[in-house]
Amino acid sequence: MLLQQLVNGLTLGAVYTLIALSFSLVMGVLSILNLAIGEVFMLGGYLGFALLAAHVPLAIALLGGMVSTAVVSIVIEKVAYQPLRDAPLITPMLSTLGCSIILQNLVTNLWGSDPLQLPSELFDRRIPLGPISIGLMQLVIIGVAVVLVALVAFLVKKTSAGRALRAVAENRDVARLLGVSPQRVTLLAFAISGALAGAGGVLVSLHYAAITPYVGVDIGLKAIAVMVIGGTTNVWGALLAGPLIGIAEVLTIAYGGSQARDLVVYGLMILILLLRPQGLLGGARSDVGQRV
Amino acid sequence: MISTYYAGLFADVGILTLGALSVYIILATGQLSLGNGGFMGIGAYVASYLTVALHWPVTPALLVAGLVAAVVGVIVGFPALRLKGIYLAIATLGFGEMVRSFFLVFEPTGGSGGYRGMPHISISYIWVWAGAIVLLVLALERSRLWLEMRAVHDDETAANLVGLNTTVIKIGAFGLGAAVAAICGGLFAHQYVYIEPGNFGFDRSIDFVLAIILGGSTVGLGALVGALLLVLVPEWLRFLVDWRLAAFGVLLILVLLTRRQGILDRTLIMRLTFRKTA
Numbered sequence: 001m002l003l004q005q006l007v008n009g010l011t012l013g014a015v016y017t018l019i020a021l022s023f024s025l026v027m028g029v030l031s032i033l034n035l036a037i038g039e040v041f042m043l044g045g046y047l048g049f050a051l052l053a054a055h056v057p058l059a060i061a062l063l064g065g066m067v068s069t070a071v072v073s074i075v076i077e078k079v080a081y082q083p084l085r086d087a088p089l090i091t092p093m094l095s096t097l098g099c100s101i102i103l104q105n106l107v108t109n110l111w112g113s114d115p116l117q118l119p120s121e122l123f124d125r126r127i128p129l130g131p132i133s134i135g136l137m138q139l140v141i142i143g144v145a146v147v148l149v150a151l152v153a154f155l156v157k158k159t160s161a162g163r164a165l166r167a168v169a170e171n172r173d174v175a176r177l178l179g180v181s182p183q184r185v186t187l188l189a190f191a192i193s194g195a196l197a198g199a200g201g202v203l204v205s206l207h208y209a210a211i212t213p214y215v216g217v218d219i220g221l222k223a224i225a226v227m228v229i230g231g232t233t234n235v236w237g238a239l240l241a242g243p244l245i246g247i248a249e250v251l252t253i254a255y256g257g258s259q260a261r262d263l264v265v266y267g268l269m270i271l272i273l274l275l276r277p278q279g280l281l282g283g284a285r286s287d288v289g290q291r292v
Numbered sequence: 293m294i295s296t297y298y299a300g301l302f303a304d305v306g307i308l309t310l311g312a313l314s315v316y317i318i319l320a321t322g323q324l325s326l327g328n329g330g331f332m333g334i335g336a337y338v339a340s341y342l343t344v345a346l347h348w349p350v351t352p353a354l355l356v357a358g359l360v361a362a363v364v365g366v367i368v369g370f371p372a373l374r375l376k377g378i379y380l381a382i383a384t385l386g387f388g389e390m391v392r393s394f395f396l397v398f399e400p401t402g403g404s405g406g407y408r409g410m411p412h413i414s415i416s417y418i419w420v421w422a423g424a425i426v427l428l429v430l431a432l433e434r435s436r437l438w439l440e441m442r443a444v445h446d447d448e449t450a451a452n453l454v455g456l457n458t459t460v461i462k463i464g465a466f467g468l469g470a471a472v473a474a475i476c477g478g479l480f481a482h483q484y485v486y487i488e489p490g491n492f493g494f495d496r497s498i499d500f501v502l503a504i505i506l507g508g509s510t511v512g513l514g515a516l517v518g519a520l521l522l523v524l525v526p527e528w529l530r531f532l533v534d535w536r537l538a539a540f541g542v543l544l545i546l547v548l549l550t551r552r553q554g555i556l557d558r559t560l561i562m563r564l565t566f567r568k569t570a
Contacts, residue, residue, distance in 0.1 A: 031378055035498075080545055087552045089378055090324055094505055095548045097498060101541035109534050221389065221494055228382055259404055262393035266386040273383045274371050 004132045005250050011138045011207055013246025014145035018200035019223035020230060020238040021152060025193040028232045029169045030186065032089055036076050036096040037197050038220025039103035044069045044201025045211045046107055049116055052205075062144065065202040066195040072103075073194020077187055085186075100216070108213045115212045118205065141203045146239070148199055152192065153235040161188060222249075222262075225269035231279020240280055303415045303483050304523045305516075306422035310476035311496070312503035312515035313429055318469040319509060320438070321462050322445035323372065324381040326497050327388030328473045333492030334361045334391060335474025336481040337401050343482070344409040354421070354478040358471040365470025369463035388497050395489040406488035413482040421479060425472060429512040441465060473500075506547060508554030517556045 019041055026034045044065045051061035080095035126133040156162040167175040168185045176182055204219065205211045226245050230237030245265055252261040272279065311332060318325045335357040342353035368387055375383050401407045432438055443451040444458050452458050481487045499522065507518025525543065529536045547555070 027378070033378060033381070083549055084552060090501065090505055090509075091548055091552050094502055095545050097502070098541040098544035098548070101544070102538045105535065105538035105541065109538075217494065221385070224382060225386065228379075257397065259393065259396040262389055263397065266389045266393070269386045270371075270383055270390070273375060273379065273386070277375065277379060 005254050006247055007132060007134055007138060009247030009250035010243050011141050011246070012250060013243030014142045015200050015204045015207060015219070015242075016223050016226045016246055017145050017238045017242030018148060018196050018203070019219060020226035020242055021149065021235065022193045022196040022200065023223055024227045024230075024232040024238060025152075025189045025196070027227065029165060029189045030081075030085075030092075032081070032092050032096075033224070034076070034081075034096045034190075034193065035093055035220075036073075036080070036099040036103065037193065037223075038216035039100040039107075040069050040073055040076075040194055040216075041197040041201045041204075041220060042211070042213060042216035043072060043103055043107060044198030045205040045215065046111055046116075046201070046213075047198070048202030049118065049205045049211055052118060058140065058206075062199060062202050066198045069198025069201070070191045070195040073190045073197070074187060076194075077190035081186070081190070082183070104213055104216070111213070113213055115210045118209045137206045141207055144199065144203060145242075148196065149235060149239045152196070155192070156235055161185075165189060222265055225265050227279075228269050229272045229280060231282025233278065234281040237279050237281035299415050301523055301527065303418050305519045306415070306418040307476055307480050307483065308499065308503055308519035308523060309422050309516050310425055310472055310479070311500040312507065312518050313425060313512065314469045314473035314476060315500045316469075316504045316509065316512060316515055317429070317432075317472060318465050319504065320441045320445060321465040322448065323462060323465065324377075324501070325384040325466075325469065326381045326494070326501065327368075327384030327386070327391075328469065328500050329492045329494065329496035330384075330388035330391030331361045331365060331470040331473035332477035332480065332496060333388075333395060333489065334364055334470075335477030336487050336492065337395060337407065337477075338474070339478030340407055340410050340481045340487060341401060343411060344407070350411065350413055350417075350478075350482055354475050357474045357478045361474030361477075362467040362471040365467040366463050368470070369466030372466065373459060373462060385494065385497070388492070388494060392489045392493045395492070402488075404489065406486055407481075408486045410482045410485045412485050413479070418479050418483060421475060425475065426512065426516060429515075433512055502544070505554055506544070508556030508560075510553060510557050511561060513561070514554050514556045518554070521555070 019037065022037050022041070023034065026032065026037075047068050048061050048065040051064050052058065056064070076096060076099045080099050081092050084092045084095055126135050127139070154162075156165060164175070164180045164185050165188065167178065167180050168182050172182055175185075200219075204215065222245065226238060226241045229245065230239070230241030245268070248264055248268065249261045252258075252264045256264075276282070311328065314328050314331065315325060318328075335354075338360050339350070339353040339357035342348040342356060343350055348356075368384070372380055372383060395401060396404045440451070440456050440461055443454075443456060444461050448458055451461075477492065480491070503518035503522045504515050505518070506521055507516065508514030526536060526540055529539050532539050
């Protein structure tokens with residue numbers, strides 16, 4: 001029973017990891033909260049859903065979802081972030097909130113506000129492992145999440161685009177003097193962030209086998225907690241914190257009642273903020289944060 | 293005689309004005325709170341418990357609710373001193389979500405089933421409170437204390453160096469903002485006579501921030517303008533039926549792009565009152 005809960009928590013955590021990484025890419029480079037990420041993620045879920053329902057193979061559906069949400073994220077950057085990049089932090093945060101309102105309205109009008117169900121034959125294959133069993137889809141979700149985190153880590157650490165990204169995150173002005181274009185880096189950060197949120201969306205629709213237009217707010221806010229707990233300066237932090245929160249949440253539901261789970265998640269986040277503001281895997285550089 | 297429809301809307305404007313002011317007071321010291329929905333929830337539940345279970349009149353219940361929230365605000369303000377900018381905002385967001393989930397599991401006030409039985413208050417009662425607090429904030433804006441708060445906002449280190457007690461100013465702002473949010477919550481509870489934890493979540497906190505930023509975050513009256521806009525514009529957009537929210541989102545982005553300081557600022561007030569700009 002406990003083991004089964006752990007497996008479920010891991011699956012949920014894998015989705016959190018992707019959304020948290022999506023938040024942290026934008027936050028790490030620009031120190032702003034992109035509040036549209038929750039809805040980009042939800043949109044990814046619906047796109048993946050539509051593709052899967054049309055009997056497109058899972059890999060293609062995942063890729064399709066990721067590319068579309070990357071494009072949406074780039075549009076958000078152009079419309080809501082770029083013109084306001086030198087305004088106080090709250091202003092671009094609220095303009096991305098505007099984007100999230102538009103996206104939610106769009107999805108509600110296109111697909112309706114009732115939950116959509118995926119055909120269950122996709123999910124019936126379970127692999128027995130001694131006393132517990134893992135659904136094939138759960139394995140897929142965890143596997144995809146790990147591969148994507150590794151890809152992002154490789155991109156950020158080893159490629160020249162990643163070096164540019166880190167340079168701008170460290171010091172925008174110096175990076176510009178060294179010939180890095182902050183505009184292109186910002187666009188790249190938004191694109192990857194959108195693709196990750198989209199992947200998370202496709203995976204979450206697999207996890208719950210159902211999706212509603214309101215899934216973005218709840219999971220989006222928790223992903224912010226995961227981002228903080230993992231630390232924004234280290235890509236692997238999200239992979240540690242995601243499953244941690246997923247398991248904490250599933251265990252709270254199992255033993256403390258489903259209403260108490262947010263109390264545990266946000267309590268953990270505040271604890272980390274106070275004791276270790278840079279996050280579990282964050283480096284020594286404590287991020288002081290820009291002025292509001 | 294105004295119709296009940298408009299009366300309801302104007303009650304909402306009064307309540308939202310207070311919510312926006314609660315963010316404004318904290319923002320004046322350079323701290324962004326995304327958790328004022330939590331303070332509002334504390335105020336709503338404390339005031340309702342006093343009027344329903346203990347049969348208090350509404351006014352003392354609101355005052356006590358404000359006091360309780362102020363104490364919680366100060367308690368939240370202390371750890372917040374360690375955090376700056378967006379991390380502080382995220383911490384307050386976490387606080388707001390914790391308050392919401394606390395009331396979900398707290399059975400004495402109904403838990404997830406909500407709480408009911410409050411006496412209904414009139415729209416004029418709401419506006420007496422809203423008006424009084426707006427005037428209070430306007431008076432505060434002309435005081436020396438406000439200059440000190442702005443100093444902390446502009447440069448905390450410099451404010452510290454000239455001998456201002458930045459700790460007290462920042463924590464005090466949290467306490468005062470929390471009290472105003474709590475009174476806003478108490479009024480909300482007695483206007484709708486039914487509350488549930490979902491009323492006081494992230495959406496509510498972000499509504500407050502939205503109202504003050506849209507209205508103009510450099511002047512207290514911006515809260516009033518923002519609240520009017522945020523309540524009335526979605527109503528005017530009703531003819532768009534299903535696309536109402538999307539249109540609101542577009543308008544929101546357009547306003548931010550064209551007037552990032554908000555609708556109301558000092559220059560505009562000077563112009564409207566035919567005074568020369570200093």
